[in-house]
Amino acid sequence: MTNSASTAKTMFRRAGVTAVAAALLAGVAMPGVAAADSGRDRPDLRTMVQDIAASGFAGAQLRVHDQRGDWTGSAGVRELGSAAKPPTNGWFRIGSNTKTFVSTVVLQLVGEGKVGLDSPVAGYLPEFGLDRRITVRMLLQHTSGLFDYTGAVLPDGTVVPGIPLAGKEFLDNRFHTYRPEELVRFGLSKPPLFAPGTDWNYTNINYVLAGLVIKKVTGNSYGDEVQRRILRPLGLRDTVVPGTWPGIPGPHAHGYYRYEEAGQWKTVDITNQNPSWASSAGELISTTKDLHTFFSALLGGKLLTAPLLAEMRKPHPKGGYGLGLYVQDTSCGTVLKGMGGFHGYGTLMASTLDGSRTYELSMTYGDSDADLGKAYFKADQTLTDKVLCDK
Structure with a gap:
C-alpha cells in the first residue's frame, strides 16, 4: 500500500495526460458556490468545494x-468570462477512472x-508479438514494463x-483519430522500461491492450461490453463511451488548456477534443452521480464475486495500485480510489x-498559473481527511 500523498502526486503525473498535466494545464479561482441539490445545508462541504475551486481551478463539483x-x-464558473456556476451533476471527462470500468469487465x-x-x-x-511473460494481471496492475x-x-x-x-502540436492534432492498435504499436516500437513483473510503472498502453483483450475474447468493443455489463445493469444513463466523438453531452463545465508559445502563455477552450488517444485507458465521460453508483456497486460486490474483488483490492507494494484502482492506507484505515486527469479535467472518486x-x-x-499537481493533491488529501476520515 501507499500513502495518499505519493499516490496523488504520482497519479497526477501519470494518469490520463501523464506528465503533460502539471506543467501545462491550469485553472482560475472564482468565488461562489452553487446550491446543493440534496436540500441540506452543509457549510463545511460548501466551504470545502469553494476552497478547492479557489486553489487553481476554473470550477469544481463535489458529491x-x-x-x-x-x-x-x-x-x-462553468465557463471563463461567465458568472454561471458549474452544474452540480454535470458531465465531464473522467480520464483514468475509465480503467476501473475496464478492469471490472476483464475480471x-x-x-x-x-x-x-x-x-x-x-x-x-x-499479432503484437508481446513478451510471453506479460500476463493479463500485469496489464491491470501496471507491471508489464511496456513503454507508454x-x-x-x-x-x-x-x-x-x-x-x-x-x-x-497537441492543439493542432486534438481532433486526430488514433486507433488502439496504432497506440500499442507506437509503444512497442520503444524498448521496454523493465522486465515483465519486476517493477511498477503507470502506463496507459496496459489498458489499451486490456481493451483489445476484451474485444478479442468477446467479439465486441470494450465500450460495448462496458455498456452491456456495467452501464445498463446499473442504469448509468449519463456515462458515455465517446470513441472519436469530440463533444460532451448535456450540461457541463468547460475545460481549458494553458500552454506557452514564443514566450507567451495562451489559454484555449479544450472542452471539445477527440479522446481516441486515451481509448480504453481514459476516454469515458460521466457524472458524479454515475461514478458514485458505479463505485458503490463495485465495492459492494454487485459486479464482481468476492474472490475477484479481493484480487482487485490487492495493491502493488510500490505503486499502491490494485487491479484498476488505488488502495491507500490512511489515518482511518484503508480507502479505495479512482484518480484521473485529461486535458482540461481532473477527477477523483473514493x-x-x-x-x-x-x-x-x-x-x-482554467487560465491560472497555479501548480495544479499541488492543487490536485491538496484536494485529494483534504477530502480524504475530512470526508473519509471525518476529521
Whole structure:
C-alpha cells in the first residue's frame, strides 16, 4: 500500500495526460458556490468545494455521501468570462477512472473462464508479438514494463516523447483519430522500461491492450461490453463511451488548456477534443452521480464475486495500485480510489472499505498559473481527511 500523498502526486503525473498535466494545464479561482441539490445545508462541504475551486481551478463539483446523507455542490464558473456556476451533476471527462470500468469487465471475463488472470497476453493478442511473460494481471496492475505511447522518463532522467500531447502540436492534432492498435504499436516500437513483473510503472498502453483483450475474447468493443455489463445493469444513463466523438453531452463545465508559445502563455477552450488517444485507458465521460453508483456497486460486490474483488483490492507494494484502482492506507484505515486527469479535467472518486463514506470530485482547469499537481493533491488529501476520515 501507499500513502495518499505519493499516490496523488504520482497519479497526477501519470494518469490520463501523464506528465503533460502539471506543467501545462491550469485553472482560475472564482468565488461562489452553487446550491446543493440534496436540500441540506452543509457549510463545511460548501466551504470545502469553494476552497478547492479557489486553489487553481476554473470550477469544481463535489458529491459526498456520509452518515448525514448525500450532498452535492459546486463552486467557481462553468465557463471563463461567465458568472454561471458549474452544474452540480454535470458531465465531464473522467480520464483514468475509465480503467476501473475496464478492469471490472476483464475480471468478469476471468470469472466466466474466458480470460486467465495469469495467462500470457500474447495468447489473446498474438499479432503484437508481446513478451510471453506479460500476463493479463500485469496489464491491470501496471507491471508489464511496456513503454507508454504517451512518453516516458527513463531512470537516467532522459525524456522520451510519445504521441503529441502537449503544446501547440497537441492543439493542432486534438481532433486526430488514433486507433488502439496504432497506440500499442507506437509503444512497442520503444524498448521496454523493465522486465515483465519486476517493477511498477503507470502506463496507459496496459489498458489499451486490456481493451483489445476484451474485444478479442468477446467479439465486441470494450465500450460495448462496458455498456452491456456495467452501464445498463446499473442504469448509468449519463456515462458515455465517446470513441472519436469530440463533444460532451448535456450540461457541463468547460475545460481549458494553458500552454506557452514564443514566450507567451495562451489559454484555449479544450472542452471539445477527440479522446481516441486515451481509448480504453481514459476516454469515458460521466457524472458524479454515475461514478458514485458505479463505485458503490463495485465495492459492494454487485459486479464482481468476492474472490475477484479481493484480487482487485490487492495493491502493488510500490505503486499502491490494485487491479484498476488505488488502495491507500490512511489515518482511518484503508480507502479505495479512482484518480484521473485529461486535458482540461481532473477527477477523483473514493470510498471507505465499507462504503459508508464516499466522495466524487470533478475539477475543470482554467487560465491560472497555479501548480495544479499541488492543487490536485491538496484536494485529494483534504477530502480524504475530512470526508473519509471525518476529521
